[in-house]
Amino acid sequence: MLAPGRPQVLYLTAVDQLAGAARLSRETRIVVGVLARDFDLSLAIAGPIDHQGLQKLRDHFASVRAAGGFPASSADQPAVAGLRGLAKARLGTDIVNARLQAAIQRRADAFEAVVVDDLLATPYLPARQNGPVYYLAHRSESKAQSSTWWHWLRQREQRGLSQCEKGALQSVSAVFAKPEVAGELLARGLSFRQLNPSFSQFRPEIVLGEPTTWGGTYQRVGYAGYLGDDRNLASLEWLLREVWTSGQRTLAGIELHLVGTAPPSPLRELAAANNNVYLHSGGRQLLRDLGCRAVIEPLMFEQHVDTKLINAMSQGLPVITSQEGFRRAHAELGEGVLATAGPEQMSMTVHQLMNDESLWQLHASAATRTAALQLADFEVAHDLRRALLRVSEGR
Known part of the structure; x- marks a missing residue:
């Protein structure tokens, strides 16, 4: 159940096939768990997820809406060329679901901010936004050459993917990332000004x-x-x-x-x-x-x-x-x-x-x-949480 009066945030992510029944990556579950304490999250999930999977997420995160898994329609379109190989490898399809896009767009005016934590979720960004868009980078997609899906991508697709990632990062209000991921993104041309300001301070004591x-x-x-x-x-x-x-x-x-x-x-x-x-x-x-x-x-x-x-x-x-x-x-x-x-x-x-x-x-x-x-995942999640709270307090 959503609490009245709490800030409304749209959270865009994608199914993680390796996460099993959880359907979302460990990193995404950490961030959603942190943000759900203070915000009414509307979770929109790209990729194959059924009603049972959505209900498990709603039960686990009691104050979170979860949407995804809509059936195909004649309005569906393929993803942009740079994302197609990655989408097929990770989601099993390169089709962008028009019904999920429409469901997001219908509520776009209600959101004070948007968070996107997966490059494959960027096609679902609403056409209009009333507040900032934050990108939470769990990894650099164009750097992840050792991942199980990378060998499926041809060289031209690799270049297209790199351009898509760079364009997505440059188009948002700010990028949040752990130090090792931030370093990879900076090496690929991300402006230092776009990074969450405290990323360089993350020094997990245990390490x-x-x-x-x-x-x-x-x-x-x-x-x-x-x-x-x-x-x-x-x-x-x-x-x-x-x-x-x-x-x-x-x-x-x-x-x-x-x-x-x-x-x-x-x-x-x-x-x-x-x-x-x-x-x-x-x-x-x-x-x-x-x-x-x-x-x-x-x-x-x-x-x-x-x-x-x-x-x-x-x-x-x-x-x-x-x-x-x-x-x-x-x-x-x-x-x-x-x-x-x-x-x-x-x-x-x-x-x-x-x-x-x-x-x-x-x-x-x-x-x-x-x-x-x-620990570093929680540090990034709370840095993002503080940024969202500042947005809400400024309204």
Whole structure:
């Protein structure tokens, strides 16, 4: 169900045949999951997708419209020459569906902005737009010579594809991309001014930092977050009251370190009531500097839970959360996150991770792999989210 009053955004993408039942790539699912928290997304999908596939997407992303898979009609036209080889290889057809185009055009005036994240979705851009068009480049199509479909393209088609990609990138308001993709696009003539401004700042900590070892940690569990957010504070207060204070018999000898800025008085008072809870000012990196053995993210009330969990895993440490929070996640988080059913199980999980090196290593390694794979995707998604929020605020 769509929430009234939220900004309307059109999101154009294409089916990923390698994604199986999900029908959308992992990167697209991450971005849609992030944007769906703040915007009413209308997802238009190029390529073969049936009603069941569309319904799965609607069920997974509760606030998202999803359209695609329209039957062929006499109004259908082939894609431009430069896209035909790519479209046949990836979608099984080079035909642009006129019914999907018409469905998009009928609602074009309602959208404050348009996002397109696949070159094969560009034929579905509405003829008129009321706001900016942002291109989210998950890859450089003309660079992806090692992809399974590339050998089907003849040399002339390669040149045509490169020209199509360059034209699409130059025609939009801004381009968003991870650093390695941005570098490829710049090498192919994209203007630096068109790139999302923070792309060069993406430095996933897990890639640069030394791996955390059991011997480099202590019986400490850490939390890092913005303490000026009411939902963050409500979750922390729940953690202190329901888990930490009540579970002292299980948690004896284990320290809880809360990292943030300007904690309000109620939180300071709750922390002071326990002699093993410590408050610090600083950033997320401080958790590793303190020698924390695990990260805790109760997530009882917050939004953007996927991002919080990925950021927590970026320290290369196991992450403990609640099942309530974990159920609201859209991303594939793997074994780096341990979701607990209630306060007692949460305190027991903390105790186990503090004392079982094999268990700790299993989940720490999983957290490292997941963060290394997905952190940059979440960074780009939030950069795009901030740009869309600025559009909405400027209206």
